[in-house]
Amino acid sequence: MKKLLVICGPTATGKTFLAVRLAKRFKGEIISADSRQVYKGMDIGTGKDLTEGAELKVQNEKSPGYYAVNGTKIWGYDITDPKKGFSVGQYIKIARVVIDNIWAWRKLPILVGGTGLYIKGAVDGIPTAGVKPNLNLRKSLEGKTTEELFEILATSDAVKAASLNSSDRKNPRRLIRAIEVALQNSKTGSSKLDADVLFIGLSVPRKILNERIDQRVEQRIKSGMEKEIKALLAGGVKWGSQAMDALGYKQWEEYFKKPGKDLIKEIVETWKKEEHKYAKRQMTWFKKEKRINWFDITDLNFEKSVESLVNKWYSNGDV
Secondary structure (H helix, E strand, O other), X not given: OOEEEEEEOOOOOOHHHHHHHHHHHHOEEEEEOOOOOOEOOOOOOOOOOOOOOOOOEOOOOOOOOEEEEOOEEEEOOOOEOOOOOOOHHHHHHHHHHHHHHHHHOOOEEEEEEOOHHHHHHHHHOOHHHHOOOOHHHHHHXXXXXXXXXXXXXHHHOHHHHHHOOHHHHOOHHHHHXXXXXXXXXXXXXXXXXXXXXXXXXXXXXXXXHHHHHHHHHHHHHHOOHHHHHHHHHHOOOOOOOOHHHOOOOHHHHHHHHOOOHHHHHXXXXXXXXXXXXXXXXXXXXXXXXXXXXXXXXXXXOHHHHHHHHHHHHHHOOOO
């Protein structure tokens, strides 16, 4: 049976670094499963860690391009323009094409990232992923309060409404999408991937993780985060766009609308705190996935332990 390796976990745990190491050992190619890294021009804030002068190489017109990082292909970066919206349904379609191509080349696809919904969609499929945006409906719902949107959803799909957590109930974009899906009542979607999938999860004690996150935020500031955002705005990206709602970007809105160096410290601290919260949400999501084999990155031999498990799985049948 065809094989797919998944490396997941919270931000700042070294997932891509481990993936590159495993790709070299097992003839693999990497597919990013990160909802922020799909946008062009958003490199520093999303942690693409590309070398200077790296270029997106196009394989063919039916699949996205890839970057070569230390000799390993990484797909899933720079899929779309940040001025446009991007859905999990679009991601599933693209990821599946790339995975099929990697199998055709008799190599091992390695899905890497911290966006749990992207990973779930690529591996298991999401029934509602095929529901297309209804622009007329969205326009009619603009301006309604979250309470009004929730009432509409409850009328359309009481079960879905009851399943929403407090955060989703206060998020107008998610409420509108839920209404859209409920009203279309579509049965189209993505089916489960026919493959032998091994899940590797990377974890680290919370205190150490927060320290790693803080160091990474500081490094991204030094690497030119302000300049990157300035270039995005100059290119026509608006603050209200889906892309600029990403962590590390939306925290700068007040600064650019009201420039002042005294805001930098506040931006950095807010960014760090939001990344801490995001990491916690990621772990909450991944802990529900019982297929994950967890490894603590503070264990000295964790990489060898991961390689041993992957080797045993990989050797048991053809890729």
